[in-house]
Amino acid sequence: MSTTSDISSVVGETSPRKRQRNHDGVGLAEELKIEEYLYSIDAYRVTTAPFPLPYPLKLESAPRDLTDQFRANWHAIREMLHEQGFHDNWELFPVNLSKPGYLAGHPPRPTVMAHVKGPCSRLAPFRDHLNRFLVAKGIFADVEVVDVDNCYQPGFFAIPPSHPAVEVYEKIRPQLLKQLRTQIPFEWTSLTLALLGRELYAASPSIVVTVNQQSSHNWFDLLAWVRALVSRNSPSGLAINVDFIPGRFDSSPKHFTPSQGENEVLGKHQFKSCGADGLFPLGLSIGESGQSRAGTMGGLVNFTLNGQTYKCGITNHHVIQPTVSGNEVDSRANQFGVPISQTDKLSTRMEVFASNDVAATVLFVDEEVAEVETTVAGLEETALRAELKHGKVPETLQVVLETLLSQLPLPLGNVLCSSGQGVWEGRLQDWALIELSNEALALMEPTVDMDRVWRMIDRSPPSPALVAARAAEQVIFPEKRFGQIVPGKWYTRTGRTSVVSGIANGVHVCMNWTANDMIRYDLSGSAVTMEHSETEEHLIIAQTEQSMPMSQMFGLPGDSGSLLLDQHGTICGLYYGNVTRWAEADGWVKGNAGLAMSMDDVEKGMKSRLGSDIVLSPAY
Known part of the structure; x- marks a missing residue:
């Protein structure tokens, strides 16, 4: 262990508040809660x-x-x-x-x-x-x-895979993991390398260790050890910071208000999914019948086993897991997944839209219709007024309201199979297939319309520059195959609440599921032990190519199950949660770093669980 004098030489001028710390009576060599540590260095x-x-x-x-x-x-x-x-x-x-x-x-x-x-x-x-x-x-x-412009509240930005800090990090990562397992085995929740800063232009490479709230440790001692390790393995002139931040995995970042229960999901209108043609696009709001929770059906896939092909909606296992266990299949689903032989025995019945979203959508459309009717009524008596009054604007909204919304929620079908809460082959497994009924299938858009996706993208902050340039590529339809998540590439998540773009971080994030209080199971259904509870996951960071503040979210409550598309519309990944930063001034408990499975890992996981002869492909 490093001594206090060693720590002082490492921290030195990089801790401008050292004199203030001594004034406040906080020493460098003591054990602190993570919150006290962050306050002491600010x-x-x-x-x-x-x-x-x-x-x-x-x-x-x-x-x-x-x-x-x-x-x-x-x-x-x-x-x-x-x-x-x-x-x-x-x-x-x-x-x-x-x-x-x-x-x-x-x-x-x-x-x-x-x-x-x-x-x-x-x-x-x-x-x-x-x-x-x-x-x-x-x-x-x-x-x-x-000083709100300079106090400590860094945001994540993706580090390019070609950045020289990546090579250093990959070299020392095994030693970092060993030290974390030894020093704070139940406290650390994730480890990665990213750019940290208040804005992209000022962000710099940092080894980021997220830990549980109120975790206690001698953080300065650990900081000194990591910095010494970095210094011994870095070329001259390369600076890599070290940050310990409260945070953990969250499959559904939540919003808290004084009048709201902690696990309540707010209704979100789905007007974007109510096309004039009556067809549902990618990123469909779904929910368990009789329950208020919500998730996303990412899109359509073909699943072939023993010569039989099923047309399914893909989502996460935790989206379809029954809220209340009603039978043995329910109670064993997290451990063993849902096997195809027991498709009709899982008690979950999934619907379109989630119940809270149906109510929010009806209210939104009612307000839109009323606004249009008020506008038309206020126009002078002209040919234009007559055309609008009896034309397609209010008529289309009224049709959506009366024909589609009156039928919601609609049953989707039975869960065909799922992973359970799995960890194998060094990756988290969190997928599920819903075999769609003929009635539900008839309501799904048969193609991926990327022009529509780009129009729906969250433009605050602006969408990436590649969106404006993609017209020159003359790509109309995605390829009839899955892609995979590649570090440094842009991807767009299409989900229940929004359409957001982000960059795959240049290195994976190592997740410690034991510290995240998540029981995970191997292929045999045995709970994974601490030494096998770590996985490497793809980290997708919501940002644009422009300077931006740190607070952009990659996923919100109910977005689990969203698909990740590249700029061509090829399906490359399945989003399942966030590395939450436990931060934000508006009441959201959130983080802008999303977690996703690459589609090649999803397919490998299915083969391991269900058999090597399965074939999974896009249904578009």
Whole structure:
């Protein structure tokens, strides 16, 4: 183990808050919770809160009594701060501060917050003077002083596979894993190399270790060990950072509000799936009959076994796993999957759309129809008004409402087979096939319309530049085969909530399923032991080729089961979850790094589970 002096030489100038740490009485050689560690290295934030939560945080209106006290004393507070030499590079306001979904992140704490703009080397004196003044006035609240533009809240960006840091990381990765298994076996949840920063242009390569919330360790000691390992194996001039961040696997990032249960999935209108032709496109909202949870049926595939071909919808196993176990097949499904011989015995019955989404879609279409009718009624009596009043705009919406929505939710069919919660061949296995009924199949679009996909893509931030350039390639239909996820390439996820593009990270992410509290099973149905619970997964990071903030999400609740398409429309992957950063100011517990299985791994997994003679192919 490194000594404290060794740590000081490694941390040195890269920890600008070292003097502040000593001022606050936090030493370098002690065991800290991960949240305390992140606070201690942040040169741009000080607080009186007993347990500083990692940024970003959710800001809401302060309690009325705090607001009234603050307003009554505002001029005195301002005068006091000016007398102490703190002039007008700050904004001061009362607020309720919280981090929904995070341990100890709720309920909100009343706080007087100061946002500092520009250089300020005296954050701690600012906090202390303000806190003493408030206490003297009988105002009891936390005091938080932060430079929001520079405080520690990094975002993930994909590192190119050709970056020189990749070679160094791949060389030292076995030693890193060994150290993590030894030092923090139940705390670390994932390991990868990525670009970290507030914006893409300022991001730099970093070895990223996500750990469980409130994990305790001597993080500075571990930091020194990793940095020393990097230094011994890096060429001169190559800088690779090391970051420990709270985070873990989440198959359904959740949204938390004070009036909402922790596992409730908000309804999302599916108007994008209600085409005028009455056909459903890729990324279809599906749900279990009688339950509120939602998922995505990615698209159509052909599954051939023993000369018989089934036309199926593909999704994740955890999407079709029954909420309530009703029989032995249900109770054994996570462990052994759903075998074809027991297709009709799984109690799950999947529907289009998920029940919450049906209600949200009906409401949305009602509002759209009302808006169009109001607009038409307000036009002057002209030929145009007559044409609109009796024309296709309201008529199309009305047809969608009356014919399609009145029939929803529609039954999809039986689950044909699934992986269970599997780990084999070094990859997570989380797939399921739903054998579609003839009625459901007749409602599915027969082709992948990439022009429609590009039109639906989330354009905030803008879509990647390759979207604008793809017309020159004159590619109309995808190939009649699956592709695979290739590091450094762009992919588009088409799901229940959105259509989003991202880049496959230049290296895989190593997931520690034991620390993620996920019981996984091998092919024999035995629970995998800790030493075999790690897998290497594809990390898809939502970003564009333009400078952007860190908060773009790759997947939201109910997007599990989405397909990943390349720019030609070839199906390359199956999305199943995120590496969650436990961060965001708007209440979402989320991360912009998605996890996906490459289609070649899906097919290999099916062959291992169901037999080597199966054939899986796109049904488009």
